[in-house]
Amino acid sequence: DAKTTQPTSMDCAEGRAANLPCNHSTISGNEYVYWYRQIHSQGPQYIIHGLKNNETNEMASLIITEDRKSSTLILPHATLRDTAVYYCIASPPYSSASKIIFGSGTRLSIRP
Amino acid sequence: EAGVAQSPRYKIIEKRQSVAFWCNPISGHATLYWYQQILGQGPKLLIQFQNNGVVDDSQLPKDRFSAERLKGVDSTLKIQPAKLEDSAVYLCASSLGMGQGYNEQFFGPGTRLTVL
Numbered sequence: 001d002a003k004t005t006q007p008t009s010m011d012c013a014e015g016r017a018a019n020l021p022c023n024h025s026t027i028s029g030n031e032y033v034y035w036y037r038q039i040h041s042q043g044p045q046y047i048i049h050g051l052k053n054n055e056t057n058e059m060a061s062l063i064i065t066e067d068r069k070s071s072t073l074i075l076p077h078a079t080l081r082d083t084a085v086y087y088c089i090a091s092p093p094y095s096s097a098s099k100i101i102f103g104s105g106t107r108l109s110i111r112p
Numbered sequence: 113e114a115g116v117a118q119s120p121r122y123k124i125i126e127k128r129q130s131v132a133f134w135c136n137p138i139s140g141h142a143t144l145y146w147y148q149q150i151l152g153q154g155p156k157l158l159i160q161f162q163n164n165g166v167v168d169d170s171q172l173p174k175d176r177f178s179a180e181r182l183k184g185v186d187s188t189l190k191i192q193p194a195k196l197e198d199s200a201v202y203l204c205a206s207s208l209g210m211g212q213g214y215n216e217q218f219f220g221p222g223t224r225l226t227v228l
Binding site: 032034036042043044045046049085087091093094098099100101102103104105 | 145147153157168205217
């Protein structure tokens with residue numbers, strides 16, 4: 001599985017867009033980019049995933065560069081409840097042997 | 113839809129004692145995972161089951177850790193004997209399996225283990 005690189009920490013003002021970058025320069029052609037987040041004292045929560053195209057759901061948007069070497073998770077209107085550790089992961093399509101390997105993630109703090 | 117259930121939520125034991133954790137995945141989810149999360153780090157996969165078979169246990173310290181998933185539904189993770197460095201949160205997750213195409217995992221709340 002490709003290694004990903006994320007900033008250790010970021011902060012954002014409440015109500016503004018939070019843009020979380022991720023580098024995955026060694027990503028393979030069939031590997032998805034996944035984003036999970038972990039709020040304090042909870043288990044990780046799936047946010048979104050993408051392969052080549054940009055994706056949007058009710059939680060966030062995922063922008064993947066054309067060369068697929070980096071991506072950005074966008075929380076359009078950050079709230080205090082978005083304070084969490086965000087993990088960017090590159091992993092092949094699901095198979096019985098596929099796994100999600102978590103790094104250290106980005107600690108996002110939303111300030112009032 | 114009920115989420116992934118884990119028990120107990122907290123456990124405090126002394127080193128060299130034994131402990132067991134229980135996980136009930138989301139109904140119909142074929143794949144079950146156990147992770148260990150040490151404070152300040154991301155979760156580390158210990159073992160992965162597909163139905164009742166082990167797919168990956170390469171990171172499981174087999175001299176002291178064991179896990180089973182009888183009947184392909186709920187699962188237990190055991191540590192015997194515990195060491196101080198086993199203090200961590202143990203997370204259980206499940207995913208639908210092959211029919212989904214991508215790997216969306218659903219996590220339980222975890223069991224926080226403290227070894228004294």
